[in-house]
Amino acid sequence: MTSPAQATLSGSLLAPFREELGSQLRDLTRAAEPYGPAFTELWILTEQQILGGKLIRPQLFLDAYGALEQPADPVLTERDIVKLAVAIELLHFSYLLHDDVIDGDLKRRGHPNLVAVLSDRLEARGVPRRHRDMGHLDALHWGRTGAILMGDLLLSAVHQIFARICAPEHIRIALLDLLDHTIRETVAGEYLDVGLSDGAIQPHLPTVLSMSAYKTASYTFQLPLRAAAIVAQQPSELERETAAIGHHLGLAYQLQDDLLSVFGQPQDHGKDAFSDLREGKQTAIICYARHTSCWPQIEQDFGDPHLAVEQGENLRELLSECGAREFVEGLIAVEIAGVEHKIAADGPHSLPEELRDVIHRYGEGLKGRAA
Amino acid sequence: MTSPAQATLSGSLLAPFREELGSQLRDLTRAAEPYGPAFTELWILTEQQILGGKLIRPQLFLDAYGALEQPADPVLTERDIVKLAVAIELLHFSYLLHDDVIDGDLKRRGHPNLVAVLSDRLEARGVPRRHRDMGHLDALHWGRTGAILMGDLLLSAVHQIFARICAPEHIRIALLDLLDHTIRETVAGEYLDVGLSDGAIQPHLPTVLSMSAYKTASYTFQLPLRAAAIVAQQPSELERETAAIGHHLGLAYQLQDDLLSVFGQPQDHGKDAFSDLREGKQTAIICYARHTSCWPQIEQDFGDPHLAVEQGENLRELLSECGAREFVEGLIAVEIAGVEHKIAADGPHSLPEELRDVIHRYGEGLKGRAA
Structure with a gap:
């Protein structure tokens, strides 16, 4: 259902929404940098995956908001409206990450999901085995860990956005x-x-x-x-x-x-x-x-x-x-x-x-x- | 380090803290009831595990708060102070849940952890195998799923408490x-x-x-x-x-x-x-x-x-x-x-x-x- 939704998205908020989504993800990635290249890479890979979404949920929010008569004096700024739309998309992606871990899935949106991308990169680097009894298992373990922890980070980011909305x-x-x-x-x-x-x-x-x-x-x-x-x-x-x-x-x-x-x-x-x-x-x-x-x-x-x-x-x-x-x-x-x-x-x-x-x-x- | 901390905990806040922790967990369990007995059981089992904690982190918070000179007009009510202490303990427990899943651990504090308790209960009920190739795996899968999802719920509860603190x-x-x-x-x-x-x-x-x-x-x-x-x-x-x-x-x-x-x-x-x-x-x-x-x-x-x-x-x-x-x-x-x-x-x-x-x-x- 990509096309109908995209066609109807309240035009004036689409651009600010995409800008805000990109900007939030950049900020989160930047905040990861002090913790070293592995943690920063986790954010960069996540950013790439999130930006490939169909955006159905934030679009519905913005469409519905645009369709409702606005009070003469809106209680939220446009910036806070698009931030809420961003939070709605991040919540969706945090669910996808934990669902994929729970279901053992490695594909999403036709591409390797975060679990698979992390595992594949580790495999490709040919790291030494932790122990003679272990091989591929470790790489998948690393991918699943990344997806669990990134789900936690995104869930936290969602709450941070909701908690900081400036409103009565x-x-x-x-x-x-x-x-x-x-x-x-x-x-x-x-x-x-x-x-x-x-x-x-x-x-x-x-x-x-x-x-x-x-x-x-x-x-x-x-x-x-x-x-x-x-x-x-x-x-x-x-x-x-x-x-x-x-x-x-x-x-x-x-x-x-x-x-x-x-x-x-x-x-x-x-x-x-x-x-x-x-x-x-x-x-x-x-x-x-x-x-x-x-x-x-x-x-x-x-x-x-x-x-x-x-x-x-x-x-x-x-x-x-x-x-x-x-x-x-x-x-x-x-x-x-x-x-x-x-x-x-x-x-x-x-x-x-x-x-x-x-x-x-x-x-x-x-x-x-x-x- | 249980005893020194417990002996020093600012006496006036220990009882309200324990009351608030119990009350928050009861409220969360009650809110789960409309979703059926399995989801309610997940909360009841979690409640039992959380109440067995050593409470080092909330105790340090309350001790430190008690040791600082209070402004004549405190900005937070005593209720909000103990709520923050509860949030600090719930954050700890949400980490334990995801750590145990990541590490594949089944024990915590000398007892079966949430993964193990959920798995054991499912095994004990002797549920039919999902497929002839699967047995014990399913029970552990159910336990791990419960721990991932409960970690998400507790992480959300922590943010809800912080977001609702009534303060300037x-x-x-x-x-x-x-x-x-x-x-x-x-x-x-x-x-x-x-x-x-x-x-x-x-x-x-x-x-x-x-x-x-x-x-x-x-x-x-x-x-x-x-x-x-x-x-x-x-x-x-x-x-x-x-x-x-x-x-x-x-x-x-x-x-x-x-x-x-x-x-x-x-x-x-x-x-x-x-x-x-x-x-x-x-x-x-x-x-x-x-x-x-x-x-x-x-x-x-x-x-x-x-x-x-x-x-x-x-x-x-x-x-x-x-x-x-x-x-x-x-x-x-x-x-x-x-x-x-x-x-x-x-x-x-x-x-x-x-x-x-x-x-x-x-x-x-x-x-x-x-x-």
């Missing part, structure tokens, strides 16, 4: 409350996701759908929309309505991600082929498939850490054949319809037309996305 | 700057530590000593002392002096930790026996040993991921024999002397007597600590 106390506290809620909900979603794959939690469809909404809707759609409502000093009713809409959009987005991971093309979605199937992710697709006659065949290979491409392709066919793909496409259609219902021109809501237009465009952008 | 703008910003600096320095130290063990960074003694100070002095001694100076509205000169003292104390503390890990008793220090040797940690002990005639023998087993207890005992003897133990004891004595020099009654400093007494006690407490 009630706005500042509302933003901190929103950040607190968002992080709790996203982390809970991630924990449930892993608990489901690791067999610690029973994979019932309602649990899986809640998890999917927690881990994605909260920070990808609700945070940008609600933050825009708060800084534009909108009534709390409007903020609540955007939260409900963000829930629908986010669930649809995550269900599409699940479909893409199985049925999409790695060159489009940028992740390892079939990583969800290899990791035994309990998605809505799998919940449905479990109750079909294809399951005994699917079960053979699902969650195999050494899943080969042909096995993945076979699983993909079975998951299509058993109706799971169609079922999840239906779930997505229901969520998109939920969005349309909540922004209907004659509906019982308090959303101004421009904001409804923005939301409608994001809903449309979701349909049939490939990346 | 310049105090609030000074505290946020201090937190920012502390986290950058500690994480840089941890990154260098792993880079040294993984062979990404050359193990020269100055690098190893810098790393040791970054990863420990910054958050264990400098943060509590400097935060106390800031909230007691002391001149910046005093804050700088406490930072220099904290550097000496922290380096001494970390060097002692290194000695304890090799020469101490696991029942005292509470970690796995010889974990530093097994992980190939490049400590000052190893830097010294590398240039002695014992090194060819030491090198055989150092960094062996499967190091047995007898091998560890043999390494311990060699490290003592080659003079490394004595060398590091000498380094510690130099750092403690550095502290004494900086707090000498007739020295060129601005430290009040009561604060010098507190610092002196912490320096004394370091000598010959076993845990």
Whole structure:
């Protein structure tokens, strides 16, 4: 959904946002220099990875903010608005880093992720083995350590930005409350996701759908929309309505991600082929498939850490054949319809037309996305 | 160093601190409940682990604050002072969680750490294997995931506390700057530590000593002392002096930790026996040993991921024999002397007597600590 969002981004804030993102990352890199070349390199590599993002979340925030009528006397400067957009992007990237460590993934956005880049550089330098029993393991360990620690640094940077926003106390506290809620909900979603794959939690469809909404809707759609409502000093009713809409959009987005991971093309979605199937992710697709006659065949290979491409392709066919793909496409259609219902021109809501237009465009952008 | 610190803790703040720590953890656990029993359990298990801490860092903060002359009109309420103490302890615990994941450790304070507790509970429930190729791996994966995510939640909680301190703008910003600096320095130290063990960074003694100070002095001694100076509205000169003292104390503390890990008793220090040797940690002990005639023998087993207890005992003897133990004891004595020099009654400093007494006690407490 790169193009629709980019096309609609409030033009006046796009340039300042990119400038601020670059400037924040440069400052953070500069602050790392006293700690030597290895720590500085970690920041430089991270900077390169962050600047390759699709920027969906900060764009939604800026679009929504631009669509809301501004009070005559705005409470935040333009600089603080773009800083919040930067924080929203950094939060996303900090999640990606820890998710990749947890999932053991080495690819992101079609390229080696930070774990892989750090490991590859160490391997390439041909460092001596720590001990005769160890080889490649060390290089991956170094990559994973870098990703865990950089996730911590970015999470801290996000909080520093929120904490320093210059705004009246009630706005500042509302933003901190929103950040607190968002992080709790996203982390809970991630924990449930892993608990489901690791067999610690029973994979019932309602649990899986809640998890999917927690881990994605909260920070990808609700945070940008609600933050825009708060800084534009909108009534709390409007903020609540955007939260409900963000829930629908986010669930649809995550269900599409699940479909893409199985049925999409790695060159489009940028992740390892079939990583969800290899990791035994309990998605809505799998919940449905479990109750079909294809399951005994699917079960053979699902969650195999050494899943080969042909096995993945076979699983993909079975998951299509058993109706799971169609079922999840239906779930997505229901969520998109939920969005349309909540922004209907004659509906019982308090959303101004421009904001409804923005939301409608994001809903449309979701349909049939490939990346 | 539990007893001296506990005996001296400013009595009036000990009870409110413990109450606030318990209350913050209860609130965080309650906030987890809407996300189901697994996420709530994660908080309950974490609460139990945090409450078993030695509380050195918050005690130093409260002791130092109590030792400084209070302005007639304190800028922070007692409640906010104890909240800062709580944040300092939560920061420590969030580091422990990520360090244990990075180091692959399963023990802390003589008991199974959060990784081990979560894994053991999952194993005990005898969950079905995700796939025929996987068994115990999944349980450890679940434990590690819980520790990574809980580290993120606690790091966020720390920032939320700092961000919400009710104080004049310049105090609030000074505290946020201090937190920012502390986290950058500690994480840089941890990154260098792993880079040294993984062979990404050359193990020269100055690098190893810098790393040791970054990863420990910054958050264990400098943060509590400097935060106390800031909230007691002391001149910046005093804050700088406490930072220099904290550097000496922290380096001494970390060097002692290194000695304890090799020469101490696991029942005292509470970690796995010889974990530093097994992980190939490049400590000052190893830097010294590398240039002695014992090194060819030491090198055989150092960094062996499967190091047995007898091998560890043999390494311990060699490290003592080659003079490394004595060398590091000498380094510690130099750092403690550095502290004494900086707090000498007739020295060129601005430290009040009561604060010098507190610092002196912490320096004394370091000598010959076993845990």
